[in-house]
Amino acid sequence: MQNFKKYLLLSIASLAFVSCSSDDDNPVANNVTLEFNNTFKNTTIVLGAATSTSATTNTSVAGQVHHFSELKYVISNIRLVKDNGDEVPYNVNDLDKGATVIDQSKTATLSYVLSNVPSATYKQIKFGLGIKPEQNTLDQARFPNFYAAAGANDTAMMWEWGSGYRFTKVEGFYDTDNKTMSIHTGSTVQGTAGSYTQGVNAYRDITLNLTTNAVVGSKAPKIKIKADFDKMLSGKTNTITLSTGTGDADNATPNIHTAAQMVKFVDNFGGNGSSDITGMFSVTGVEN
């Protein structure tokens, strides 16, 4: 028993030593804040009802004037890439800790703080717009916090019939007579990765180069990300003209849920996954 006490003492001593080592001036980790700015070109979007005079309006390449009353999207699978190319994943397998709903009507959601990011110099950020198929199952038992945030009545980022999350939700008005538009995206794939048996995968992986390296250490940098919703209708992949009706080509209402029409918006928001891996996103600055 005498020996046992010695071991105990030694363990306590070593614990104390470990906790001491994080007290110096070069912490092993720090926060990184992602600050989202949702814009039409370079103007930050102000939301508004149909006849709002304060809402920010935009005009598409096809000449359609439009403005938004609601703007939300899901960010997940965040990875920071070090200057040596190593990728540092941020809770990529835990939606509660690594995914968030950006909601233009809630200022607090526009800044997402990554905590305990390992000290290093980072040159690039990667993240997902939406949720990867294997995590997109509305698993409330596994990720109760994200489920609650996405499912809240004033957020409504769930697609019940597809048992998945909405990835983007844009409500608004278009043309001079302010017709309703309602653009929702989400995945409908069934099966497992590599062998999807039906449906579309609306998850998009985004890769953005930082304007200057973000140095995590004694300081907690801020990465400013612009999401330019001008690209929604006037994107790199598709130029979209909105139309209202019940035909399969009509796309302004949630019968956008005809996945064929939906994918055009998905590609404009988040890129097509091949020639375009930035979609509407860009990094406008890094504050170290």
Next chain:
Amino acid sequence: MKKIAGFIFLLLLFASCNSDDSDMISIDNPEISLNIPSGFPELNSFVSLNKPTKYGVELGEKLFSEKRFSADNTISCSSCHIQANAFTDQHAQAIGIEGRIGLRNTPSIQNLAFMKFYNWDGSKLQLETQPLVPIITHEEMNSSILEVIGKIKDDAVYKDLFRKAFGDENVTPERIYKSIAQFEYTLISANSKYDKVKRNTASFTESELQGYQTFQQKCASCHSSELFTDQSFRNIGFPLNTDTNEAGRGRVTGIAADFMSFRVPTLRNIEYTAPYGSFGQFTTLKSVLDYFDSGVLDAENLDPIFKENGKRIPLTEQEKINLIAFMKTLSDTDFVKN
């Protein structure tokens, strides 16, 4: 040092004793062998991953009628899936909590173990993934799986059933989904007059026989096999549901040809499942046949069988009478009563 080793050894022994205890409670929960009717297609491959057991099915059946699945404890699965109607509800579109009206007509629940697709649009391929949908849908139960578990987990009857079905009292989402699917896998309908005729233990009346012949000529290319559906998705020019959420299978696949296409429904127990169509467009079988006879709506992706035949299925009044007589031979009175 020896003392420590001994202590650790003792600890390990103690721990292993503990887990032995729970193993000692063995429950007899035999698998239920599904009685597969002759001529039926192969089982959906997911059935082998969740084979029905005695208590799994018993639990699933109880959960199927559990009103606490809904936010206000008023709606269970069996509120819309009523056995007497071959597990449909006689409404054009399903009605959920607070009288909210759903997008589509409640589909029948029968022979699901043999189906490759579930729902009108085939959005689900595995039955275990379906029960969550009505639980969380605003127009149906408007609840969540953890809310449901919170309401039932301390219920002594459920504790007993979960232990018998799964080995311990833990009420988990997966166990709820699995037991409901197990119950549904056992709902096999294959004892109608038609089946008895096939087995040479009954015979058609003259009208039923005439109807069967017309059926084979004019209906069986879609309503094929012993399931009376080829499980394909087709746009057959039925009146359109103008709800902006409706796009038929198109909203699942993103394929233009699937726009407003729906799964060919089974004709088994069709007598009990009125009204008909994806949102209950037709109140009677006669009105469906009249519609086919007078002509369906055109569409770019209208099914080729209609496109190539003047967008209609011509039927005489006598043929309609006989067809309905035949369709009623697909009624399985045991299935809707037991």
